[in-house]
Amino acid sequence: xxxxxxxxxxxxxxxxxxxxxxxxxxxxxxxxxxxxxxxxxxxxxxxxxxxxxxxxxxxxxxxxxxxxxxxxxxxxxxxxxxxxxxxxxxxxxxxxxxxxxxxxxxxxxxxxxxxxxxxxxxxxxxxxxxxxxxxxxxxxxxxxxxxxxxxxxxxxxxxxxxxxxxxxxxxxxxxxxxxxxxxxxxxxxxxxxxxxxxxxxxxxxxxxxxxxxx
Amino acid sequence: xxxxxxxxxxxxxxxxxxxxxxxxxxxxxxxxxxxxxxxxxxxxxxxxxxxxxxxxxxxxxxxxxxxxxxxxxxxxxxxxxxxxxxxxxxxxxxxxxxxxxxxxxxxxxxxxxxxxxxxxxxxxxxxxxxxxxxxxxxxxxxxxxxxxxxxxxxxxxxxxxxxxxxxxxxxxxxxxxxxxxxxxxxxxxxxxxxxxxxxxxxxxxxxxxxxxxxxxxxxxxxx
Numbered sequence: 001x002x003x004x005x006x007x008x009x010x011x012x013x014x015x016x017x018x019x020x021x022x023x024x025x026x027x028x029x030x031x032x033x034x035x036x037x038x039x040x041x042x043x044x045x046x047x048x049x050x051x052x053x054x055x056x057x058x059x060x061x062x063x064x065x066x067x068x069x070x071x072x073x074x075x076x077x078x079x080x081x082x083x084x085x086x087x088x089x090x091x092x093x094x095x096x097x098x099x100x101x102x103x104x105x106x107x108x109x110x111x112x113x114x115x116x117x118x119x120x121x122x123x124x125x126x127x128x129x130x131x132x133x134x135x136x137x138x139x140x141x142x143x144x145x146x147x148x149x150x151x152x153x154x155x156x157x158x159x160x161x162x163x164x165x166x167x168x169x170x171x172x173x174x175x176x177x178x179x180x181x182x183x184x185x186x187x188x189x190x191x192x193x194x195x196x197x198x199x200x201x202x203x204x205x206x207x208x209x210x211x212x213x214x
Numbered sequence: 215x216x217x218x219x220x221x222x223x224x225x226x227x228x229x230x231x232x233x234x235x236x237x238x239x240x241x242x243x244x245x246x247x248x249x250x251x252x253x254x255x256x257x258x259x260x261x262x263x264x265x266x267x268x269x270x271x272x273x274x275x276x277x278x279x280x281x282x283x284x285x286x287x288x289x290x291x292x293x294x295x296x297x298x299x300x301x302x303x304x305x306x307x308x309x310x311x312x313x314x315x316x317x318x319x320x321x322x323x324x325x326x327x328x329x330x331x332x333x334x335x336x337x338x339x340x341x342x343x344x345x346x347x348x349x350x351x352x353x354x355x356x357x358x359x360x361x362x363x364x365x366x367x368x369x370x371x372x373x374x375x376x377x378x379x380x381x382x383x384x385x386x387x388x389x390x391x392x393x394x395x396x397x398x399x400x401x402x403x404x405x406x407x408x409x410x411x412x413x414x415x416x417x418x419x420x421x422x423x424x425x426x427x428x429x430x431x432x433x434x435x436x437x
Contacts, residue, residue: 041278041320042278043270043272043278043321043322044320044321044322045319062309062313062316064320066319085315086310086312087309087310087311087312087313088309089308089309089310089313090306090307090309090417092306092307092409093309095303095305096298096305099281099303099305100280100281100284100300101269101278101280101281101322
């Protein structure tokens, strides 16, 4: 299971978000460069095959994203809770799924960075530009779908026993980012923060002053 | 693929009875004795499970073009991983064991039958030996006897080939001294056909067990 909130941020404010996340995180900034292939079958549920291009050798992971939690209680949660099963695989994963009846529906490249936070629960913040590939698997020719907008995702693993604690943790964390990005359940975007420019300017100027002192 | 349990260069063999002879539980006991006669020290038990899956039967409108057979292997000594082999496609796939939960959700394939390989393992110098029985799960009929020789210092198949053969020859001599009616036999897959390199990995072992699984299924055995 995982809990998820998402939001969008203007590209011009990503640097400020990076500064904010650095301030919150004791860990390292990680590069994100993921080739994502959505696979579909006429008789089975879809799969997402991800190739982490930021590491050598590349790491392949298959992800089965199950249905979101339903019901009145679930609707009132500020984060999406959904079943998810992942498995790392050898680099012939795509050929394997073609052989068992899957076909590629679409593919994209996610390019950006991530921070991992270890609070009460592990939380990952990913900031990426979603890019289209003009030809099949043409990673080097990828171009952003929306050049001026990037996607911010905050996720945390959860179980049936602890999701009711993970959701408020993720929601509380999202508040830290609210000067720059509105985070909400996927599918119900709250739009861009209108005062993000002011917040960004303030963050960057504070960061510059700190750097000069050092 | 992340952290790996240590994989030794390994040859998976089986007991080939002489014409007219049968493979019985006593054969396995005698093979254990042959290892002990070479001063092999018993170090524990082992278990490997191989499974055959077929596509779910669907009506014509819902049929999909997919591999007609999916074979899977799991090792008790490396339980975090699972292996799939598609023989027609000449493919060996390694995945985290959670792949089984994913495949279960997809409902593209159903398990048709499983075979369990289990027995004792021994240490003999730089060699680790496994000897055990092969039985279909939910049954007790002995389908065959599996023997595995693992060599630790080197993981290049070509470099260890001769050394492994010499060891097997020695083992065969110890067996002959017990007047057992049969011999150690090797079914060696063509690793290169499956795009497996000369450096030995768990994928090589998985492929050997799948070949043995298919071989035992094709033979008729009586306990």
